[in-house]
Amino acid sequence: MNKFQEKTIDTTKVFNGRIISLQVDDVELSDGNYSKREIVKHPGAVAIIAMTEEGKIVFVEQYRKPLERSLIEIPAGKLEPNEAPEITAVRELEEETGYTTEQMQYVTSFYTSPGFADELMHVYFTDNLIKLDEAVPLDEDEFVEVHYLSLEEAEQYVLEQKIYDAKTAYAILYLRNRLLTHEAK
Amino acid sequence: MNKFQEKTIDTTKVFNGRIISLQVDDVELSDGNYSKREIVKHPGAVAIIAMTEEGKIVFVEQYRKPLERSLIEIPAGKLEPNEAPEITAVRELEEETGYTTEQMQYVTSFYTSPGFADELMHVYFTDNLIKLDEAVPLDEDEFVEVHYLSLEEAEQYVLEQKIYDAKTAYAILYLRNRLLTHEAK
Numbered sequence: 340m341n342k343f344q345e346k347t348i349d350t351t352k353v354f355n356g357r358i359i360s361l362q363v364d365d366v367e368l369s370d371g372n373y374s375k376r377e378i379v380k381h382p383g384a385v386a387i388i389a390m391t392e393e394g395k396i397v398f399v400e401q402y403r404k405p406l407e408r409s410l411i412e413i414p415a416g417k418l419e420p421n422e423a424p425e426i427t428a429v430r431e432l433e434e435e436t437g438y439t440t441e442q443m444q445y446v447t448s449f450y451t452s453p454g455f456a457d458e459l460m461h462v463y464f465t466d467n468l469i470k471l472d473e474a475v476p477l478d479e480d481e482f483v484e485v486h487y488l489s490l491e492e493a494e495q496y497v498l499e500q501k502i503y504d505a506k507t508a509y510a511i512l513y514l515r516n517r518l519l520t521h522e523a524k
Numbered sequence: 525m526n527k528f529q530e531k532t533i534d535t536t537k538v539f540n541g542r543i544i545s546l547q548v549d550d551v552e553l554s555d556g557n558y559s560k561r562e563i564v565k566h567p568g569a570v571a572i573i574a575m576t577e578e579g580k581i582v583f584v585e586q587y588r589k590p591l592e593r594s595l596i597e598i599p600a601g602k603l604e605p606n607e608a609p610e611i612t613a614v615r616e617l618e619e620e621t622g623y624t625t626e627q628m629q630y631v632t633s634f635y636t637s638p639g640f641a642d643e644l645m646h647v648y649f650t651d652n653l654i655k656l657d658e659a660v661p662l663d664e665d666e667f668v669e670v671h672y673l674s675l676e677e678a679e680q681y682v683l684e685q686k687i688y689d690a691k692t693a694y695a696i697l698y699l700r701n702r703l704l705t706h707e708a709k
Contacts, residue, residue, distance in 0.1 A: 340686060342594040343587040343667040354538050354546055356562040359640050361539055361546050364589060374665035376589040377541040379564055381640070402528040404549060404561040405642040406635060409527040417639075447682065450591060450689045452636045452643055454602075455544050455566070457590040460690065480559035482528040497632065501525060504635045505645065505690040512697040519704040 343369040345376070358382075358417065359456075381458035385428040386415040386506040388446065388513060389436065390466040395487040396514065397468070398507075399435050402482070411486055411496060412507045415460075424461040432465070433475040435483050442467040446513065451505060460506055464513075490514050528554040530561070543567075543602065544641075566643035570613040571600040571691040573631065573698060574621065575651040580672040581699065582653070583692075584620050587667070596671055596681060597692045600645075609646040617650070618660040620668050627652040631698065636690060645691055649698075675699050 345366040354361040360380045368374055389397040402409045416431035418424060425443050433439050446462040477483065488496065493511050496502040502511070530551040539546040545565045553559055574582040587594045601616035603609060610628050618624050631647040662668065673681065678696050681687040687696070 340594045341587070342585050342669060344594075345587050345589050354562075356548065357560065359562050359564070361564075363541065366589060368665055369587070369667055372665070375542065377539075377544050378590045379544070379546075379640070380590075381637075384639075400527050402526070402530050402554070403635075403638040404530050404551060405563045405565075405640060406638055409525045409529075410635070410638055412638070415639075447693060448685075448688070449693045450588075450595070452566075452641065453588040453591055453595055453597070453689045454569075454600075455564075455590060456637065456641070458637055480553055480557070482554055484527060500633075503633070504638045505694065508632060508634045509690065509694050509697065512694065512701055516697055516701050516704065519701065 345369065345374075348373070377455055379456040379458075381417070381456055382420070383418045383424070383459045383461070384415055385418065385424050385431060385461045385463065386413050386510070387428050387432050387443075388413055388462065388464045388510045389432060389438065389440075389468060390464075390514075391468055391487065395489060396493055396510075397436050397438070398486040398488055398493070398502075399483040400486060401484075410503055410507075411501050412504055413510045415506060425463065428461070428463045433471060434477050436485055437471050437474055438468040439471055440465040440467050440469060449509075462506065462509065462513075490518065530554065530559075533558070562640055564641040564643075566602070566641055567605070568603045568609070568644045568646070569600055570603065570609050570616060570646045570648065571598050571695070572613050572617050572628075573598055573647065573649045573695045574617060574623065574625075574653060575649075575699075576653055576672060580674060581678055581695075582621050582623070583671040583673055583678070583687075584668040585671060586669075595688055595692075596686050597689055598695045600691060610648065613646070613648045618656060619662050621670055622656050622659055623653040624656055625650040625652050625654060634694075647691065647694065647698075675703065
């Protein structure tokens with residue numbers, strides 16, 4: 340998959356932060372002309388579709404500074420260096436929801452914003468939740484509130500734009516699909 | 525939706541590019557402590573789920589410099605200043621695929637990466653495609669190849685990671701869902 344490949348002529352590092360970094364690449368386009376590409380580097384992330392025994396989906400509400408509002412999302416978090424995504428998925432589930440699991444099933448992966456960022460999101464599913472006796476601490480600048488919603492309630496929250504992000508929109512379609520496929524059998 | 529609101533103490537503008545800009549906000553957290561938030565600003569985007577009369581889905585392949593590879597995605601593009609998303613959607617459909625439409629149906633919107641970016645993606649659907657007599661020029665640094673795939677072929681491409689981005693993964697689930705709901709009737 341290297342159709343219309345763009346050759347890097349020069350890279351200018353603009354910013355190196357705690358979570359993301361930014362660079363501008365001077366590129367030679369596939370027609371021989373030149374352009375610039377603004378690129379955000381991100382370590383990658385996981386998201387977890389988690390369902391309780393009662394068939395409720397586990398969500399977390401948190402403040403999203405880029406949007407100046409809170410969103411209700413499925414649990415998620417970024418990869419630590421050299422951490423396997425399924426390990427990150429269990430860790431984030433424990434930290435954000437107080438549950439753990441021994442069955443973390445891989446669903447899919449996708450780039451969230453391939454036009455300007457390299458963030459790759461790995462999505463997992465579990466319906467085998469075990470309540471932890473003791474809470475696992477969150478990052479010190481992280482605050483979340485857990486919500487338990489039925490699929491119908493979650494779909495209503497999509498219409499109300501309380502649920503309003505790509506991974507969570509995907510998760511809800513995934514669960515609706517699972518239900519429809521199951522019902523069709 | 526302002527749970528755990530974070531108050532801006534100071535904003536440092538780091539970069540102002542052609543497509544994105546970057547700032548670092550010093551914030552007061554909901555517990556009174558302080559932290560920093562790295563924030564990418566983006567004008568917002570549209571994506572179009574387009575289906576031909578023959579039931580094929582219209583995709584475009586393009587090189588994604590942040591990933592150093594090409595992806596096969598649904599047609600998409602960023603909003604111009606003060607442009608209504610449905611206008612952008614028709615324009616991007618025309619530029620990238622050579623089709624236009626008089627029926628652009630709104631599906632949903634979602635933030636692609638709410639942890640570090642404010643990019644909001646608006647998704648549209650059309651199965652009313654009209655072939656343009658003349659090609660509409662792309663941006664001068666933009667190169668795309670059009671692909672027509674059945675839903676089954678597209679799902680195979682997901683498994684092969686040729687389709688590997690959030691909006692396109694969402695689109696494929698959306699169409700699968702539409703089909704399942706229709707079949708159930």
